[in-house]
């Protein structure tokens with residue numbers, strides 16, 4: 604890989620809480636290349652959102668970040684608040700789960716969409732408005748001139764998320780981070796929004812980090828995928844390969860627990876027994892070991908290290924699953 608756009612090295616994000624110190628992100632390293640779409644997948648509580656917020660510098664005061672988050676050669680963790688604000692929107696933009704909560708209910712779409720352009724790009728009002736119309740058209744909002752005059756509550760959930768994406772694109776960021784952008788939407792709209800994100804990412808040659816709990820959704824639309832478990836990175840690699848031949852026992856189990864389109868109705872899912880470890884007191888070694896059917900003493904004694912097992916495939920597992928020779932899992936089509 605040539606110089607990555609984003610390089611996350613040994614990132615730790617620990618949060619003080621009444622229950623103790625939450626080790627939400629614990630020594631995570633990965634890279635995102637320019638124009639690449641990376642999916643970050645894991646169950647609820649695995650640390651995906653904290654990681655995204657730590658990269659953006661949006662963590663609360665009681666959180667401590669260590670490691671390096673190098674973006675276009677600058678370590679974002681060492682920036683002062685004012686310098687960080689210059690990065691937001693212009694270089695890295697973020698789309699959150701719930702557009703209803705991210706948009707201000709009392710401000711028209713027009714102002715919410717043009718504010719960043721005026722501030723970061725120095726556009727005058729009419730320039731920003733003109734661009735706002737074309738951005739809304741780009742993200743599939745019909746009748747954009749009229750929509751600019753609307754308040755968020757006058758739009759459907761799907762339209763609000765399209766507006767959020769337009770706002771995120773307004774200052775031409777090099778990286779867009781979308782944190783579960785479709786959770787609040789119904790299934791058909793979810794697919795449209797995910798396809799839209801992939802479309803704008805490809806057309807603009809921008810990088811995309813899409814966070815989701817659904818590996819099948821991510822694997823079908825992203826170039827690469829990273830799987831997180833309990834604050835750690837379990838596996839990372841080309842989406843097609845991770846999906847077709849998952850090697851970490853957790854990824855394997857996660858895919859086995861994913862509903863498949865060709866399953867007979869009422870086929871029971873292979874749910875993963877147990878639950879995520881307590882984030883204030885994770886088990887030693889591999890954090891998945893207490894739930895893993897293939898656990899061996901080394902898993903808890905020494906624990907795994909991330910190791911390369913292919914040209915673009917790394918796994919942190921002492922006893923990885925064997926290579927699959929055929930597509931192992933159904934779900935969304937891979938590699939569109």
Ligand SMILES: Nc1ncnc2c1ncn2[C@@H]1O[C@H](COP(=O)(O)OP(=O)(O)OP(=O)(O)O)[C@@H](O)[C@H]1O
Pocket residue numbers: 618619620625627645646647648649650651652653654663783816882
């Ligand atoms: N402000 C906070 N204070 C204390 N603990 C927190 C805080 N924010 C997150 N956590 C904890 O950090 C861990 C990781 O949370 P995070 O939200 O990153 O998970 P996630 O994988 O994004 O899950 P979800 O898909 O549900 O958003 C969890 O144990 C969570 O309870």
